[in-house]
Amino acid sequence: MTQRRNPRRHPDEVDVPVDLVRRLVDEQFPAWRGRRLEPLPGRGTVNAVFALTGPVGEDLLVRLPLRAEAAAGLDAERAAAHELRGRTRFATPEVVATGEPWEGFPFGWTVLRLLPGTPADGVDTAASEGLARDLAEFVGAVRAMPLHGRRFSGTGRGGDLHRHDAWVAECLQRSGGLLDVAALQALWSKFRTLPHVSADVVTHGDLVPGNLLLDDAGRLGAVLDVGGLGPTDPALDLLAAWHLFDGPAREVFRRACGAEGLDWVRGQAWAFVQAVGLVWYYADSHPGMSSLGTRTLARVLQDPLV
Template structure:
């Protein structure tokens, strides 16, 4: 998917585990099929999942990011009404892999593709419960750090317009440009930042028996505009359950439009990038863009 990504083999993973986590030496390791775009995943025995960034680096910033992600997992687990991956370890660079990596408790479930979700209204209510719980966590005075999702949509304008410029053969860019301008300019009367997941995509939500049971992939968790976590209204829900989600969260018109803008921003950047390398991500992007035009 990425020109400079590192492909990780089972043999490399096995050697790193044996050296750094001898208590797990000898446990079977198998790669997990994933449509994710950030990590290669491996199942270690029955209870552990290993996450290897596709773009590893020895830069201390990556290690700090992975450590922060694990700290946030502990924080969220104490507040959310669904499961959150429990951190089990932070691996170091080694032979065959030049960066840090992580280990988490495995959570049984399937990613939240539409055919696996039972009742969409129930799912929308469950997801709203997660977002409500996120919003209720004390930020301790934290604010948006100035990078990543959660700041003003205007900061994303150049990237969105660049993606629109190369997507004319893929989607209705003229209509999307009009929607983007409206969303980008939606006011924000409540300036209080809150905790956000930041990437509530189908692949980051797990279901069992059709119901939401876990939120995973916490790399984008942080503090920012709560409108970011409205993205599932367009990337996953239909018109009816979209309204259920909105009512459950008590969202005003301006916040709703910013949420639409965040969904558009994610999808229009993903579509041209993954159109040939990740068909699932490209399909989600297309569905999202159709929904934001409704």
């Protein structure tokens, strides 16, 4: 029987049933035909993710874009994975093969080394000061990477906050009954005017809990989903402080990052921008992501920095 992802998370996503993925793997990589293929429905929002089980130490991860927008970023994602690999002491994605569009699936896709660990979105990290230090170390190592003359592209998070006015307005309009819209609107009116003064550095760009894998001791072991790696506002990666930590651990993260003044406040603003879109958008299709947005915004409202 054909299996499909349900419910749909995006109106324009394609179906990626497991039997289709089995055919793609078997046709394009016959050496892996005997491996067990298992969907990992909680491991992606714009990709369908499957474990491809092999001999000990050779497990793989199959990632297939659900939308044309995600497929368009595959080349950048491969380049970012190559650029980041070995630049920190934490494991990061390694692309081992690239698949082609095939009958029933219109996009390119990738096979990566499966990294061990427990996704942080399934763990209570609120008081994890050790994780806060680890994550700050990762942020610092990424910031130290050379820019190679690159500058912020001008799209997505990481530039001027006020460019997100329309998106925030839409999110708040759709969040009636889900959030304290009036309080969030008042806070955004202050966030949006924060000036962008710090020079660009390399950032990961999406340090949400689901992109962090923890070891058995609850410390950071690996960082996933590196397609957003590139030059942006150095405050962008600071948004992880509100996604992951309550006050004391958040302060440990701030000190370890050396974040002061305007950069720290803009980090809170970027956490707001990302979180406000998660609550309503994933309310039905991915309750975990919606809950992350709600929790992050509650932390921001409890301790507003503007």
